[in-house]
Amino acid sequence: MKFxxxxxxxxxxxxxxxxxxxxxxxxxxxxxxxxxPWDEYALTRAIELKEANAGSxxxxxxxxxxxxxxxxxxxxAIGADDAIxxxxxxxxxxxxxxxxxxxxKDGGYDVILMGKESIDxxxxxxxxxxxxxxxxxTVAPAMKLxxxxxxxxLEREIEGGKEIVEVSAPFVASCQQPMCEPRIPNMRGIMxxxxxxxxxVPAVGDAARTQVAEFALPPKKQGVKLIDAANAGELxxxxxxxxxxx
Amino acid sequence: xSVLVVVECAEGxxxxxxxxxxxxxxxxxxxxxxxxxxxxxxEATEANLAKLGEQGIAKVxxxxxxxxxxxxxxxxxxxxxxxxxxxGAQVLVLANSNIGASVGSRLSVRLKASLATxxxxxxxTDGGQFVVKRGAFSGKAFSDVVLSGDRKIIAVKKNxxxxxxxxxKTAEVVAFAAQxxxxxxxxxxxxVVMQEQTGGVLLxxxxxxxxxxxxxxxxxxxxxxxxxxxxxxxGTACSKPVSxxxxxxxxxxxxxTGITISPNLYIAxxxxxxxxxxxxxxxxxxxxxxxxxPEAPFFKAADYGIVGDVFDVLPKLTAAVKELN
Numbered sequence: 001m002k003f004x005x006x007x008x009x010x011x012x013x014x015x016x017x018x019x020x021x022x023x024x025x026x027x028x029x030x031x032x033x034x035x036x037p038w039d040e041y042a043l044t045r046a047i048e049l050k051e052a053n054a055g056s057x058x059x060x061x062x063x064x065x066x067x068x069x070x071x072x073x074x075x076x077a078i079g080a081d082d083a084i085x086x087x088x089x090x091x092x093x094x095x096x097x098x099x100x101x102x103x104x105k106d107g108g109y110d111v112i113l114m115g116k117e118s119i120d121x122x123x124x125x126x127x128x129x130x131x132x133x134x135x136x137x138t139v140a141p142a143m144k145l146x147x148x149x150x151x152x153x154l155e156r157e158i159e160g161g162k163e164i165v166e167v168s169a170p171f172v173a174s175c176q177q178p179m180c181e182p183r184i185p186n187m188r189g190i191m192x193x194x195x196x197x198x199x200x201v202p203a204v205g206d207a208a209r210t211q212v213a214e215f216a217l218p219p220k221k222q223g224v225k226l227i228d229a230a231n232a233g234e235l236x237x238x239x240x241x242x243x244x245x246x
Numbered sequence: 247x248s249v250l251v252v253v254e255c256a257e258g259x260x261x262x263x264x265x266x267x268x269x270x271x272x273x274x275x276x277x278x279x280x281x282x283x284x285x286x287x288x289e290a291t292e293a294n295l296a297k298l299g300e301q302g303i304a305k306v307x308x309x310x311x312x313x314x315x316x317x318x319x320x321x322x323x324x325x326x327x328x329x330x331x332x333x334g335a336q337v338l339v340l341a342n343s344n345i346g347a348s349v350g351s352r353l354s355v356r357l358k359a360s361l362a363t364x365x366x367x368x369x370x371t372d373g374g375q376f377v378v379k380r381g382a383f384s385g386k387a388f389s390d391v392v393l394s395g396d397r398k399i400i401a402v403k404k405n406x407x408x409x410x411x412x413x414x415k416t417a418e419v420v421a422f423a424a425q426x427x428x429x430x431x432x433x434x435x436x437x438v439v440m441q442e443q444t445g446g447v448l449l450x451x452x453x454x455x456x457x458x459x460x461x462x463x464x465x466x467x468x469x470x471x472x473x474x475x476x477x478x479x480x481g482t483a484c485s486k487p488v489s490x491x492x493x494x495x496x497x498x499x500x501x502x503t504g505i506t507i508s509p510n511l512y513i514a515x516x517x518x519x520x521x522x523x524x525x526x527x528x529x530x531x532x533x534x535x536x537x538x539x540p541e542a543p544f545f546k547a548a549d550y551g552i553v554g555d556v557f558d559v560l561p562k563l564t565a566a567v568k569e570l571n
Contacts, residue, residue, distance in 0.1 A: 013502050013522045017386040026383075037503045093361070094354065119384045119502055122364050124342075128319075128351025137433045138319060140348050143496070156435070157497065158317060158344055159261075160448045163435035177489075177503070178496050209360035213377060213390040218528060224535070224545050229554025233566030235534065238550060240570060243532045245511040246454065246478060 001056040001147065001169070003046040004109035006100050006126070007039040007075055008090070008118045009068040019215045026120070026215070035071045038115025040182035041175040046113050047079040048180060049147055057081045059107065063090045063099045069198065077185035077193035088203035093121070097129030098205035104134060110150065110169035116141040116176040127174035137167045140174040249275040249282040250335035251303065252326055254345055255290035262451045263341040263402075265301055265409035270402050271339040272302025272410070273368055278337070283307065284417070285329040287322055287345070289315045292419050299415035307333075307422035313431050316438050317345050321430040323352045328424040330357055335397075342401040343450070350401050359397035366406040366508075366529075369393075384502040384525040404450055405508045441497065445476045449498060452481030455509045455530075457500065459485040459523075461516020461537060461556055465493040470560040471515060477567040483507070485517050501526035513563075516556045519544025536560070 012032040050056040060080040062068050072083045086099040117124035131138030144155035150169040155162045227235045239246045251271035253264040275282035281304040295306045340346040354361035367379040382389045456475040475482045489499035502522040512530035535548040538555050545551045
């Protein structure tokens, strides 16, 4: 089984978000970038399935410029076998999906995994676009993934419950908790990752279909109104009469 | 040219988020000088579909094929694509739900459309551009996105606008057959398992949410959260540490790597307010924080706060709600 795991490079979850003065771009100054937390589920699960199925491989794929390589090496240290970087700044979800589809087609991958969405763009789009470009099934978001031969059994989250879905490889799944416990690299992994192959390929395909015109931060809160704990019931009256939400 | 709205139904009823989507679609149609048609998916009754007229929908297409009752990605995609072609839809509007994201992303490729998810406001169409505002950075920011091309797909974030109810207006319900083949149902679910929701309120659709963190000290104390939620007809949620230690199920985890919600009221009990948690809830309209630590960062993001012990405060709030009702 050949697994392709797509990772994106995102600001650390504790990042305070700010933008350039013209509000056109994210301000990267002083920001630590990490593997998108959702993608860690996809990566760890692929490695677990590889370990359980002799002869399987895990390739990690990132669409990004050279500054994403530390996190690609981190994915290799966690246990991926090799990596591909499509050398381009990700323009929008469709652009990224085109790159993934091209790599997947070229490499003949059986299982294409990614996180549910990236914590910066929050598109939750790439899974379906890749599946449609390749004409294969997509399961999103998947909470559980098991493989028996080329047949996968997945639990797909739906509002208020879950569906049990069976698909045959090749397929795409976007992953989320509680699929697995994401792994962190160990020393041996970090040492071996240095020599694992990382191939850089040029971007393909059409231009992006969407452009960000401007970013904005949410409006600031007015400040908290404190109610005395001894008189807690007063809060309920304020919620009805002042805030008018109950 | 028209606007096509995807309406999700379950157990005969139109989902609340789809009533919002129908309202959004009808308003986009009015902006573009056209009408809004809906395509219904899931189990619906004709009477409930006709009531979509209250949200401004002129016509509802419904395929009564029984295998469409549960979500099937390929079949739903083909059904909606067929409807979009038949109606000459320029704008397709759906909910930013798991179904909406699954089919919306496939449709954007099939229909060669530009796609925006997590959209929080009606589009702006000045100067010949089509611009939508969407949530980004997991609730920490917004972005205005220009959708290019002749066709656009918009997935509207839940609880971003209020559904309109023009009592008495009805939509025409028209039978629709997408000529689906067995192959379109290859990825049909083998089994659908629904979970019991506190008070029957589904968290992603809830207007009011009561949420607990580590300050609740253990799952055995969750009845305090549930009693207040039940009195308010609210959904229940939790912070990441709580779902990580299995005090509560994962689908209740709100935050950067859980679900992001924007209810009218979010009551946080014993949650300190880590930046990752705030990201998931800070688009709530009103935030109440109850915490015994006056320095808890959550108070900075709150509208109302009580510095006190949740075990003392929660029963008082529940009693006050019952008294008010």
